[in-house]
Amino acid sequence: MxxxxxxxxxxxxxxxxxxxxxxxxxxxxxxxxxxxxxxxxxxxxxxxxxxxxxxxxxxxxxxxxxxxxxxxxxxxxxxxxxxxxxxxxxxxxxxxxxxxxxxxxxxxxxxxxxxxxxxxxxxxxxxxxxxxxxxxxxxxxxxxxxxxxxxxxxxxxxxxxxxxxxxxxxxxxxxxxxxxxxxxxxxxxxxxxxxxxxxxxxxxxxxxxxxxxxxxxxxxxxxxxxxxxxxxxxxxxxFVGDNNVFEAAVDGSDPPRVSIDDQTVPLAAASKVTPGERVTLSIRPEDISFDERDVAITATVEQVEFLGDAYRVHCEWGEMPILVKTTHDEIPRETTTIWFDAPDVHVVGRSVTE
Amino acid sequence: MRERAERFAVPLGLVTTVSVLIVVFYYPVGNVFADAVSSDGRPTLAPILDVLTDPFYTGIAHHIFTDPLGVPAGIIQWFLAVELSPSGLDLPPTSIGLFGFTAYQAALSTVASVALGLPGAYLLSRYEFPGRHTIRSLTILPFVLPGIMVAVGFLAMFGRNGLFNDVLAVVGLGPVEALFTLEIVVVAHAFYNAPLVTRLVTTAWESVDRRQVETARSMGATPFRAFRDVVVPQLLPSLLTASLLTFVFTFMTFPIVLALGGLQLATVEVWLYARVQNLELTEAAALGTIETVISLGLTYLYLRYEARQVATGRAGPSLARRQLVDGVRSLRDPRRLAIAAYGVVVLVVFVGPLLSMVVESVTGPGGEFTFEYYRFLLAQQTSSAIGTTRPLPAIVNSLLFGVGTLVLALPMGIVVAVVANRDVTGSRGAEAVLSAPLAVSGIVVGLGLLQTLVFGTVLFDYRITVLGPSAIVFAHAVAAYPFVTRNVAPALGGLDPRLVDAARSLGASRFRSLLDVELPLVASGVVAGAAFAFAISVGEFDSTVLLAEGVDSYTMPVALERYIGNRSLGPSLGAATAMGTVLLGVTAGSFVVIDRVGGRWQP
Structure with a gap:
């Protein structure tokens, strides 16, 4: 009623x-x-x-x-x-x-x-x-x-x-x-x-x-x-805004971390994950940077689009496409290190694997 | 209070419309059918079997019912009995029976209509010439012309002293006795239906995308192959639709055959009329039932076929039109010579009868110019050589009934259009409701009304009788309202549904939004529908001729039939041609309205 x-x-x-x-x-x-x-x-x-x-x-x-x-x-x-x-x-x-x-x-x-x-x-x-x-x-x-x-x-x-x-x-x-x-x-x-x-x-x-x-x-x-x-x-x-979304397996819950492409990526301390779970993660392109942050990963720059107020940089992280948005004027070419902060990675879905 | 009434106006209108249809159409017609399958309240198949086993009706095919084991042979014999030799055209071949003959003349008429209509479609869609648009819109005209008036035109044109024989005499031929032959009936049917063929095929031809033909040509097709492979398949559906419609119309033909053929060329409908006049009502009921079953079947086929035709919205350019007259040399082009010959045929078949009628109406017995016949129409004489059918009341009645039909058919047609646009169920239901009057012959409707409402019907111990004139208006409204719907429904369907949503969110009831928003925006459809309804009422003959006899309120078409039926008048058709010309004026007026507002005319 x-x-x-x-x-x-x-x-x-x-x-x-x-x-x-x-x-x-x-x-x-x-x-x-x-x-x-x-x-x-x-x-x-x-x-x-x-x-x-x-x-x-x-x-x-x-x-x-x-x-x-x-x-x-x-x-x-x-x-x-x-x-x-x-x-x-x-x-x-x-x-x-x-x-x-x-x-x-x-x-x-x-x-x-x-x-x-x-x-x-x-x-x-x-x-x-x-x-x-x-x-x-x-x-x-x-x-x-x-x-x-x-x-x-x-x-x-x-x-x-x-x-x-x-x-x-x-x-x-x-x-x-x-x-x-x-x-x-x-x-x-x-x-x-x-x-x-x-x-x-x-x-x-x-x-x-x-x-x-x-x-x-x-x-x-x-x-x-x-x-x-x-x-x-x-x-x-x-649906809302540009985003990078990928799947990952949970490595451990204390501190919470996942492994992607054989690399361990720490999650924000508040993230509630359990080992053995598969999770869907998202991180905004503007939260990824060519300047130093908490987490470093190695990626290859594939394409650069100039938008006027920023650049959209299409990279590949292993096999996965990853989009970076930056106002940085000097875009590295080829293989480089990209950075982000753990709290910017959001868990947006999860599924239990056996 | 007013708000409440408005809220229920549309459902109420629907209930009223359906009730009116039940009372003035389904109940009377059902009553006729009941006569065919029951006797003293007990069901029986005797009347129908009587008709089916009578060689007069079914010819050799009556064996199907009397001797079911001999069926295959019987059917083959029946088809073999149809002679296609010209001599076979002279009389109704009794071996195929009345039904066989009716189908036979309908088939001949269909062939003639296609033969006469197709060149017109070719001319209108492929050539450019002054007056093309006018001629294209004139193809609607025959549809609103009363059959009996066209018959008068044909009498004036092809009679012994008609224009046709006059022209033949000038070139030293003739005279040709054309009246009361199957040929003249077939030509008169072509007068009606060839424009239908022309119009439908022209529309299809104009919507052929030029680029498709160009693609075929670029791939190596000759002009003829491109025509055969690309154009013809796109024309065939419209040709088939037109043929099927022509067959249905001519199968149920009535005034043309009655006036131009007489009883020796009787079709089912004419014979049905004769049975009613002889008061052989059970036989008439059986005949009407069988005829309705056949025409319902044909109509169903037509609707099924039409529904399969997917309307392909086309954005591409049409085929380019050639100039009809393009320098002096083009006049020797064989195609253009053929078109010129076709033009002569068109003049004889289409212009001739109407022109003859108008000319005849102002020509005295000695060939002098006269207004005598028109003076006769206006004279208030009580009796005359023509008997008791006075012209002025006929004119007044026709106009009054026309207005009455409008008053009834307009709201009915609009309500059905609104319901048809609401959803799929609504449109299917409306389609069925609309098609039924199309498939039931006017004679059956007239007979049913006569037997029920006019002679009185008992309901809850009250005897209800309806005055003859209102019965005529009812019959006309039933025939006319589908045309209102056909004109209003597509226009309503073309409106943005959000206009109604907007009105309703602003506080308008469903009915108010119909009045304030929808109807003003489809005004041209409403006007076209009204013009059709009026024209159909003024020209309606089939049910009126029966009802008029019972109640003595004849209309112009009925008076016309009496004038031409009265041979004591001698060779002069004067009065008939004068009244026919008036009828032509009234219906042509409706046509002008329809053409101006772009009416949809297909049934």
Whole structure:
């Protein structure tokens, strides 16, 4: 039974099936009031289905959805007081900008006791589109259409703002600019927001908290820093940011150490491993250095990419590819020693061998 | 309260639509079928067996039912009985029976339609000439023209004093007695169905990717081999679809044969009509049942086949079009000469009948120009030489029924379109619901309505009767609403589903989002569907002719049939051609609307 709290949005054990296919499996999420919460994952992972279950476009096969402490599981979308922004904007092509923004006010009174007209002006002002009210959506650029879609979703004063890949149809520069605007508007309104994206960088940049979704299940929920620095699973480690992931056999637990390519590598003292276990480890490319650190390994430099602010150096450690990211201007050639600190190696998965 | 009503509007609309269909289509038609398989409430196969074992209906094949052991020989004999010699065209070969003849004339009509339609597809898809677009859109026109009006056109064109014989006389030939022959019926069927062939094949031809042909050529294929290996396989499916449709249409043909062939060339549908008029209702019911089974089978085949055709979204460029007239030398090119000859045939078969009808309607008995026939249409006479069928009420009735059909068919068609777009189950169900009226003959629908709603039906001790005019509107709506759906459903399906999601998240109910967002965006589909519905109502003849007799509210097509059926008028078709011209005007008006808004016309 759902314990209904006062959270902005709460999913409790939600599953969604499409025929025989399970799109979501026992997902529980709590989004706090005013929080910017992002669902990130590869396409088809269930993040959009989660959003649609909150909006009421999909009905859960199991579990409950609560908005603002109220169970809304069986309610149609029109009775949920959510604002939704879609990837392709979904502006009504037969209505001009004002009519689009005003559409929700046909069914809900404008918040704050203002007239509809004033409310539309307010919103156009908010998204910096005042004066374009008489335009048709087709006369607007992609970025402008997205602003109007946001204004339309916000006009009736929804409890929750749901954004389904709202920036992915825009080019990179515009996307980066708009996400700052979006975050500013969200913070100024202090509105509970659920954001869906497949772009992990965007997720990290914009969110209070992030949930990584894979195969219809939540892999990890946490702040962007937690997600990036302490991935809870191999999937998270590989999906979020560049990473080096490899398998190793545990050599001993006190102090914890593994052996890779006939070399013993010490792990952070807090790592809980048992001898005989096989573990999956990850280490960020920027945590590997050509300068001296705790642990030294011998690697061969294969390829160097210049990124402007840094270099990506593709190395090989024995048979294993290993990626190093460095701002160091002098990249060694051929065989060299690379270094890292034991606490930067994370155990992201384990399996018992016989 | 209003919100509640809105929430249930779509389900309610569906329930209403299905209820209307049950009451005005499935129940009456089912009642006819029940007559064929039961007698005094007991099930029996006697009426159907009576038909199947009667050599009149099944010809030599009746042995299949009377002497099952002799079946193989019987079937071979049946096929051998079909003579393909020209002399065999003159009369219905009794050896193959009524069903055999009906199939035979349908097969001939299909061959004629393909022969007449294919060159048109070649011309439209491979040549560029002024008016190409217009001619391409005109291929929809025959579809909305009432059959009985086309029959009037053919009478005016190919009658003893018609334009055709006039032209032949100028070159010292003729006169040709074309009326009441199988040939004229087949040509009239081609008038209807050759444009169908042309249109479907042209579409397929235009979507052949030029680069495929160029690849074949670069690999060493001659132009002919490239055509045979690359183009033909892409045209065949559309040709087969068109042929199958033509066969179904001409198998169930009615007004053309009734007006141009008469009873000696009767097809199943015409004979069915004659049985009803003779009040041999059990035999009619059995005949209608067998006919429906056959046409349902053919329709099922068509749908199965069409479903297999994968719509390949093509981005490549079409084959380049040649200029039809490209300097003086091109006029001696044999291909272009053949096209010119084809143009003459098109003039005779397609333009001739319509033109003759219009000319005839303003030509007096002595060849002088006159508005007499149109004055007759507007005159409020109580009786005339033509009997009791007065023209003005027919015109008024047709228009009123057309409007009534719109009012009924538009919401029905839209509701089915909405349901069809919802999910797979919805679209399958809608497909079945839509196809059923297509496969049941208008005569059976009319007969069923007459026997049930019009004569009265007892429900819970209340006798329910429906007025004749409303029965006609019901029958028209059943025939028309699939066209609304066919035009609206694809447009709805093409809309981004997130538009509805957006509206609903903003507080609109499902019904409001339909009204506020979807319908305005598919307005052209709705208008096209409405134009089709109106045209079909105005031109509907099959069920109207039966219902009109029972309730004395005739329409323009029914009046037309009575005018041309009345030989006491002498050789002049004046009144009929005048009314036919009015009918042509009304249906051509619908066509213009359909063409402007880009309607989908396929059934």
């Amino acid at each position: 759902a314990t209904v709290t006062d959270a902005g949005v709460e999913l409790d054990g939600v599953s969604v099936d499409f025929g025989d296919v399970s799109a979501l499996n026992d997902v529980s999420i709590t989004v706090e009031h005013g929080e910017f919460f992002t669902l990130v994952g590869p396409s088809g992972c269930g993040k959009t289905t989660t959003l649609r279950a909150i909006a009421g476009f999909e009905s859960p096969t199991e579990g409950t959805v609560a908005i603002d402490g109220e169970d809304v599981t069986g309610r149609p979308p029109e009775d949920r007081n959510v604002g939704v922004v879609f990837q392709n904007y979904a502006l009504f092509p037969h209505m001009n900008v004002r009519e689009n923004v005003a559409y929700g006010l046909r069914f809900r009174d404008p918040p704050g006791g203002v007239s509809r007209r004033e409310r539309v002006d307010e919103l156009l002002e908010l998204v910096d589109m005042a004066g374009l009210g008489e335009r048709d959506p087709t006369e607007l650029s992609g970025g402008q259409q997205q602003r109007i879609a946001l204004a339309r979703a916000l006009a009736p004063g929804p409890e929750v703002l749901l954004l389904d890949e709202p920036l992915s149809a825009l080019d990179v520069r515009l996307r980066e600019r708009l996400r700052v605007t979006l975050r500013e508007i969200q913070q100024s309104l202090d509105i509970t927001t659920v954001y869906v994206t497949h772009d992990q960088e965007e997720a990290l940049a914009i969110s209070d908290r992030v949930a990584v979704v894979a195969d219809g299940e939540i892999e990890q929920v946490g702040s962007p820093e937690q997600i990036y620095r302490s991935p809870a699973s191999r999937f998270v480690a590989e």
